[in-house]
Amino acid sequence: MISNRVEKLRFIAEEMQLAFFLTMHLTDSFVARTLARHILIRAENFIEHARGLRRPLMNAGYDTRDFHKTKEAYASAFEEYFKVSRHRLGAHVQDLDFGKRIELWNDIEIVKISFLVDGAQQIYRGLAPCNLPGYVPYADPPDLTDQAFLETLRQFQRAIENRSWIEMGTDPLAMTRNNTAAVLNMTPVHARASQLALIRRWIAIQGILLDRLVAHPPIVRILKARIITDLVSFCDCLVTRQVSPGAPQATDGLDKLITANGQSSAPIDNFVAASNFQAELQTARATRDTVGAHLEIDDTYTVASLLADLDAYDIGHGLRFYERVGAAFTKTCHSILFLRMYAADGQRLYGVSASHAPAVPYAANNSAGSPAPQELPPIKDEASYRKNLTRWLDGDDTQKGDARQFFWDAFADSQAVETIEEVESFGTGQHMSRHEFRTAHKFLLAALSDGLSDFDFRGILELMLSCRSGSPYPLAEILVRHGRSASVFKRWLICYALGEIGSAPHASARRFLEACAHSQSWPIRLQAALARFKTFVKAEGIFRINHSGQMRTDYDAFAGSLIKPMSEPERMVCLLSFASILSGPCVGSFSQPFQSNYAALQTQIEKLCVPLLKDDDNRLKATTLKQLIQTHDYVGVCVMVALELDGRDQHPLHAALMDNCCNGSIVTAGHDQASRHLAMCFLLKKEHRMAFEVAEALASRNPDWVDIQILVAQILGDTPGAEDEATQKIANLRRAYALNANFELRLAAVETEIANRKASW
Numbered sequence: 001m002i003s004n005r006v007e008k009l010r011f012i013a014e015e016m017q018l019a020f021f022l023t024m025h026l027t028d029s030f031v032a033r034t035l036a037r038h039i040l041i042r043a044e045n046f047i048e049h050a051r052g053l054r055r056p057l058m059n060a061g062y063d064t065r066d067f068h069k070t071k072e073a074y075a076s077a078f079e080e081y082f083k084v085s086r087h088r089l090g091a092h093v094q095d096l097d098f099g100k101r102i103e104l105w106n107d108i109e110i111v112k113i114s115f116l117v118d119g120a121q122q123i124y125r126g127l128a129p130c131n132l133p134g135y136v137p138y139a140d141p142p143d144l145t146d147q148a149f150l151e152t153l154r155q156f157q158r159a160i161e162n163r164s165w166i167e168m169g170t171d172p173l174a175m176t177r178n179n180t181a182a183v184l185n186m187t188p189v190h191a192r193a194s195q196l197a198l199i200r201r202w203i204a205i206q207g208i209l210l211d212r213l214v215a216h217p218p219i220v221r222i223l224k225a226r227i228i229t230d231l232v233s234f235c236d237c238l239v240t241r242q243v244s245p246g247a248p249q250a251t252d253g254l255d256k257l258i259t260a261n262g263q264s265s266a267p268i269d270n271f272v273a274a275s276n277f278q279a280e281l282q283t284a285r286a287t288r289d290t291v292g293a294h295l296e297i298d299d300t301y302t303v304a305s306l307l308a309d310l311d312a313y314d315i316g317h318g319l320r321f322y323e324r325v326g327a328a329f330t331k332t333c334h335s336i337l338f339l340r341m342y343a344a345d346g347q348r349l350y351g352v353s354a355s356h357a358p359a360v361p362y363a364a365n366n367s368a369g370s371p372a373p374q375e376l377p378p379i380k381d382e383a384s385y386r387k388n389l390t391r392w393l394d395g396d397d398t399q400k401g402d403a404r405q406f407f408w409d410a411f412a413d414s415q416a417v418e419t420i421e422e423v424e425s426f427g428t429g430q431h432m433s434r435h436e437f438r439t440a441h442k443f444l445l446a447a448l449s450d451g452l453s454d455f456d457f458r459g460i461l462e463l464m465l466s467c468r469s470g471s472p473y474p475l476a477e478i479l480v481r482h483g484r485s486a487s488v489f490k491r492w493l494i495c496y497a498l499g500e501i502g503s504a505p506h507a508s509a510r511r512f513l514e515a516c517a518h519s520q521s522w523p524i525r526l527q528a529a530l531a532r533f534k535t536f537v538k539a540e541g542i543f544r545i546n547h548s549g550q551m552r553t554d555y556d557a558f559a560g561s562l563i564k565p566m567s568e569p570e571r572m573v574c575l576l577s578f579a580s581i582l583s584g585p586c587v588g589s590f591s592q593p594f595q596s597n598y599a600a601l602q603t604q605i606e607k608l609c610v611p612l613l614k615d616d617d618n619r620l621k622a623t624t625l626k627q628l629i630q631t632h633d634y635v636g637v638c639v640m641v642a643l644e645l646d647g648r649d650q651h652p653l654h655a656a657l658m659d660n661c662c663n664g665s666i667v668t669a670g671h672d673q674a675s676r677h678l679a680m681c682f683l684l685k686k687e688h689r690m691a692f693e694v695a696e697a698l699a700s701r702n703p704d705w706v707d708i709q710i711l712v713a714q715i716l717g718d719t720p721g722a723e724d725e726a727t728q729k730i731a732n733l734r735r736a737y738a739l740n741a742n743f744e745l746r747l748a749a750v751e752t753e754i755a756n757r758k759a760s761w
Contacts, residue, residue, distance in 0.1 A: 001299050002060065003134025005053045006127065008295060011303045012046045013120045014141050019222055020117045021144050022209075023110070023362065025153040028160045030177050032362040033108045034202050037090040038226055040082050040108070043116045044091075045295040047075045050123060052297050062130055070126060074119045081112055091293035093195050093233045094251065098172060098186065105173055110363040143216050152212050165401070166352040170345040171198035178359045181349055183341060189257040190338075192237055196254065196329055197345040199234045203227055203322065210315070221307065224315050228284050229292040231322050235281050238329055239272055254332070263336050270704035271328040275737050280321045287313045317735065324703040324736065331701060348401055350408075385410070385443045393459045408467050410440035411474070417442055420477065424505040426552065433505075435473040448482045457490055461497045468501045476503035480512045491516065492524050496664070499531030500586060504539040517562075522570065523659075529562045530577050530665060534586055541590030555597045569653045572608050573660055576634045579605055580667035583632035602629050609637060613644050632669045635661045636677040642684065649684070658685050672698060676708060679715070688719035706737055710746050717750035726754060 019039050023032040050071040057064045078086075085104045088094040096104070124138055143149050166179050172194045174182035185194035210223040240253035255265040271277065290296040291306045333343040384406070392403035418437040423430055448460060464475045476498055483494040495516055503509055513535075516528035540553055559578065563571045582591045582598045591598065606629055615621040621640070628636040638657040645651040660666045661681040668678045675698045682691035692715045699708045713733060716726035730747050733739065739747070 001056050002053070002132055004299050004302055005049055005056070005297075006132050006134045007136075007303050008049050008297075009046065009053070009120075009124050009127075010136060010138060012042050012049065012295060013117075013124045013138060015218070015222060016042045016046070016117045016120055018141050018143065018218055020113060022153070022219070022222075023113065025150065026157055026160075027363065028157065029359050029362040030173070031160065031205055032110075033105060034205050035226075036108050036113050036362070037086075037202075038222055039113055039116055040086040040090045041229075041293055042295070043078050043082065043120065044086050046120045046123075047071065047078060049295065049297055051075075057130075057132075062132075067123070067126060070123050074116075074123060077119070078116065081107065082116070091229060092249075093199055093230075093237060095188075095191060098184070098191075101172055102176055105176055106360040108362070109360075141218055143218055146216070149213070149216055149219075156209065156212060163398075166349045168341075168344050168347045168349055170194055170342045171201060173198055176359055181352065188252070189254070189261050192252070192254045192257050193333065193339055193342045195237050196234060197342050199230050199237065200326060200329075200345070203230050203234070206230070207319065221310055224310060224313065225288075225292045227315065227322075228313065228318060229288050231318060231325075232281065232285050232288045232292075234322065234329075235277075235284075235325055238268060238325060239277070254329070258332070258336065258339075265332065267331040267335055267704055268328050271324070274704055274706050275324065276735065277325075280317075280736070284313070284318055284321070317732075320732065321736065323700070327700055327703045331704070350401075350405055382439075382443060385440065389444075389447060389460070389463075392463050393456055404463065404466050407440060407463060408470060411438065411467055411470055414438040414440040420473070422473070422505055422507065435471070435477075437474050437477060441474045441478055445478045445481055448478070449485075454489060458493060461493055465497060465500050472501045472503045473506060476501045476506055476509045480508045483512055488521055488524065491519075492521075492527050495524060495527035495531045499527070499534040502535045502538040502587075504535050509535075517565075525566075526570070526574060526577070526660070526665060529574060530581065533559065533562060533578055534581055537582065537587045537594065538590045541587065541593050544593035545590070549593065551593075555594055559597075569656060572605075572653070573656050573666070575601060575605055575608070576638065576657075577660065577666050579629075580632070580634040580669070583634075583669065584667035585670060586667065605629060605634075605637070609641055612641050631671070631673070633671070633674045633677060634666050635668050635674050635681060638666060639677045639680050639684070662687070662690070672702060672705070672708075676711070679711070683715060683718070688715060688722075691715050692719065692722075706739070706743060709733055709737065710743055713747060714750055717753050720757075723754045723758060726750060 016039050019035055019042070022035045023039075026032055026035065050067075054064050054068055054071075057067070084096075085108060088096050089101070089104060121138055127135055128137065164179070166181055169175075169177060169180035169182045170185070170193075172185055172191070174180045183194075185191050206223050206227050210220060210227065213219045213223070236249070236251065236253065238254050240256045241249060241251070243249050252260075255268045258265040258268075287309060288294075290301065291310045296306060330343050333339040333341075388403040388406040391399040392407075395403065416436040416438050420435045420437055422433045422435065424433070444460060444464070448457065452460070461479075464478070468475055479494045479497055479501075483491055486494060495513065498509055498513060510532075513528045513532050516524050517532075519525050519528070536553065536558055540551065540555075540558075543552055544550060563574050566574060579598065579601050581587060582594060582601070606626060609625055610622055613621040613625065621644075625637065625640060628634075628640065638661050642648070642654045642657050645654050648654060657666075658681050661668070661678060662685060668674045675694060679691045679694040679698065682688075682694060692712065695708060695712045695715055699705070699712050702708055710733070713726060713729045716722045716729055719726070730750060733747065737743075
């Protein structure tokens with residue numbers, strides 16, 4: 001008994017030293033305090049084990065007076081400064097006064113933490129004269145002098161220091177971080193949602209470190225213990241835990257608080273019902289209770305057995321479980337208006353500068369001030385243009401964000417090289433506007449003509465579209481000037497981009513699109529018509545909104561002129577595209593004046609599609625078609641019609657419908673069922689990887705929707721070369737979800753298909 005408990009004291013002291021070392025070398029205050037929580041937890045464990053050792057020592061005849069005095073002084077200091085922090089910010093995440101939580105968090109600083117670490121070592125070393133069985137002199141862990149370990153920490157810290165932008169912070173500790181726009185979370189439901197946002201930040205930090213420090217088992221164990229503990233806290237904050245009334249662990253989860261506010265917690269409830277939530281949570285909780293938030297004191301548990309249990313916990317499965325639980329939280333936030341801001345936690349805010357007081361440092365020698373704003377490179381410097389274009393095309397999300405902000409500023413402030421005058425005639429009058437064509441625009445025009453690959457060409461257009469709300473006219477002018485000599489595919493992309501930009505009045509853009517309307521290529525003719533339609537809806541829509549319904553151009557006359565030269569199949573595709581545009585995000589509220597035209601268009605589409613359906617006397621297919629149209633799911637309409645055509649994929653209309661759904665000409669509605677139909681379009685075209693990407697993104701957003709999870713496995717099963725990936729996906733689904741007989745049959749069919757394909761190799 002004595003040797004076991006002595007070994008546990010040494011283990012705890014070593015872990016505290018390792019965690020303290022992390023906090024000293026990761027000097028970001030929030031990161032340091034996040035990791036210092038492990039020291040608070042282990043300090044409480046140390047006190048419990050030291051107190052548990054006293055009685056066996058006394059029974060064995062040892063003099064414990066000095067030991068008792070020292071450990072109780074240590075315990076008193078812990079209880080005075082950190083007991084509440086350990087309980088409510090470490091082992092659990094519990095309710096606290098908003099200001100008190102910040103005070104407790106800022107009190108986690110290097111001097112007090114070093115006292116806990118040094119004190120534990122002092123108490124352990126004080127046992128040396130007793131010659132206790134199992135006593136081994138304390139020695140610093142070898143990782144503390146590992147140069148590769150130190151370099152990994154430095155790289156992580158440099159990555160944090162390089163972040164100079166402002167982000168949205170909806171967690172209750174957002175005010176303690178630099179470069180963060182914080183919100184207040186005072187009501188119970190907001191407080192719980194903010195706690196979930198906070199835990200998500202902790203797990204993200206620890207997860208990144210876990211990936212980088214995988215070669216250092218003692219550190220990996222610390223991070224695993226923290227992630228598992230935080231995972232359990234996340235689940236308990238999301239789903240109300242069933243405990244005895246009045247139990248210390250009793251707390252209302254977000255699900256219960258949402259219901260109390262008259263809203264639906266269906267995304268959470270459905271996920272819990274559909275998945276093996278409780279079983280996976282209990283697996284994590286069992287590890288958390290013995291070696292995460294506690295260190296089991298029972299003598300039947302040795303340090304070796306506890307570490308074996310921790311090592312045996314599959315952190316990969318645990319993190320996948322956490323991703324599903326986190327997705328249920330995010331989906332819930334999106335579904336409730338007053339919780340949507342919590343889904344935006346961590347989002348970068350553009351055009352905002354830091355102005356609040358600097359964060360309270362964890363260590364006195366840490367830089368506490370907000371990083372000085374980086375000086376913008378000269379906007380007229382072509383080298384800066386090239387550097388930022390490369391960052392946009394080839395960089396990660398952070399680099400892309402920086403590059404986009406650079407070009408946004410350059411489009412507005414770089415030196416003007418040309419002034420373009422645009423004259424708009426209306427009635428008996430004219431209006432002239434002037435637009436500056438700047439060096440940034442000139443640079444992009446040259447870049448488009450620089451022998452780019454189609455991929456990079458599309459990337460530059462995406463950059464321009466991301467900046468189109470600033471000054472659209474010169475961006476459209478770039479495309480028009482380049483488009484005259486562009487290849488067929490690039491001209492198609494230009495037509496699409498011109499429609500998204502919607503610059504009007506813009507004579508050169510109008511003439512370019514009118515010329516493309518006479519192209520020998522049907523895709524270009526269609527895209528030109530759609531671009532003109534989008535531009536019309538935006539320009540005419542805002543005019544009608546601003547002039548109490550007055551109109552300059554009749555909708556039916558304009559739309560009719562666009563489709564008049566088309567064949568019947570082409571006209572059908574174009575009308576479906578028109579309808580999807582009017583109900584889609586591109587034109588937004590500008591479509592409001594055209595609601596009566598949209599209703600007539602829906603009726604017209606229904607009349608065109610019904611004859612193509614092989615319906616029965618009950619007209620079930622016609623009913624389904626109407627439902628798809630009423631939910632603005634025109635991709636779903638296309639899938640339904642394509643599956644009904646004689647000859648299926650051999651019918652020319654089949655390819656036209658599927659191609660234009662997949663390339664975005666027929667816009668996917670902003671709901672999940674439409675996205676599922678888009679995945680089916682790619683699958684019908686046998687573009688398995690694109691089908692997988694669409695379905696996988698949909699499945700990730702909807703952990704409560706088992707059918708879409710199964711569809712992902714089916715797509716992988718149909719994908720040549722993805723047999724092992726499909727097999728692993730099926731195993732993960734069976735572990736994660738409570739599958740009914742129908743779902744099991746579908747998975748079994750995938751397994752059979754894979755086995756047959758392998759047998760034919």
